[in-house]
Amino acid sequence: MNKLQGFKALKELGIPAAPWKFMTADTELSKELLWTIRCAVEVGDDYNLPRAIGVTADRAKQKFTEFSAKGLKVIYYPYFKAITSGTVDISEECIVIEGVYGDLWKLVTEDRPDFRLMYANGCFYNCNIPTDGFIRLLGYAKQVFARMKGFIEMDKHIYLEWSLAMSVNFLSIPSGKPYLVFYECRVTD
Numbered sequence: 068m069n070k071l072q073g074f075k076a077l078k079e080l081g082i083p084a085a086p087w088k089f090m091t092a093d094t095e096l097s098k099e100l101l102w103t104i105r106c107a108v109e110v111g112d113d114y115n116l117p118r119a120i121g122v123t124a125d126r127a128k129q130k131f132t133e134f135s136a137k138g139l140k141v142i143y144y145p146y147f148k149a150i151t152s153g154t155v156d157i158s159e160e161c162i163v164i165e166g167v168y169g170d171l172w173k174l175v176t177e178d179r180p181d182f183r184l185m186y187a188n189g190c191f192y193n194c195n196i197p198t199d200g201f202i203r204l205l206g207y208a209k210q211v212f213a214r215m216k217g218f219i220e221m222d223k224h225i226y227l228e229w230s231l232a233m234s235v236n237f238l239s240i241p242s243g244k245p246y247l248v249f250y251e252c253r254v255t256d
Contacts, residue, residue, distance in 0.1 A: 151169070153182075
């Protein structure tokens with residue numbers, strides 16, 4: 068499952084996902100926001116595809132022109148600033164939620180979570196921050212487990228990435244209330 072397939076799966080699962088759309092030459096982007104644009108492929112490997120994250124509307128349009136000239140499909144969604152971010156690993160044995168304060172890159176590049184919650188056999192283990200937010204994350208993880216059980220029964224894991232995020236304006240100033248957003252769903256061994 069690649070990034071685009073994962074975005075489609077998140078939408079089908081009905082969990083709070085980045086509001087992505089395909090970008091075209093006619094797409095109008097609000098100049099009041101920053102944007103994330105990513106190249107996408109319908110099938111196959113999509114690691115290291117070009118992207119532009121947290122860019123102005125004008126820069127996003129420039130990047131779209133550059134990417135689409137190479138024959139690549141482009142998706143876009145409003146950029147957000149992460150308060151906390153993390154991963155969810157769902158397997159037959161347990162659900163593990165890990166996270167960091169701030170951007171997910173801290174977790175995926177340094178592999179040092181600030182907090183972890185493990186749920187197995189109806190019990191919590193190794194959890195150092197059991198909050199309502201984690202209970203919500205666990206609820207969504209259980210929903211994904213139920214809906215994607217076929218993969219899990221094939222001894223696969225479902226991997227999700229999430230952030231508790233805030234919208235930002237074009238100056239990167241946060242506004243509004245924090246919200247939970249998922250932006251990655253992959254099936255792994």
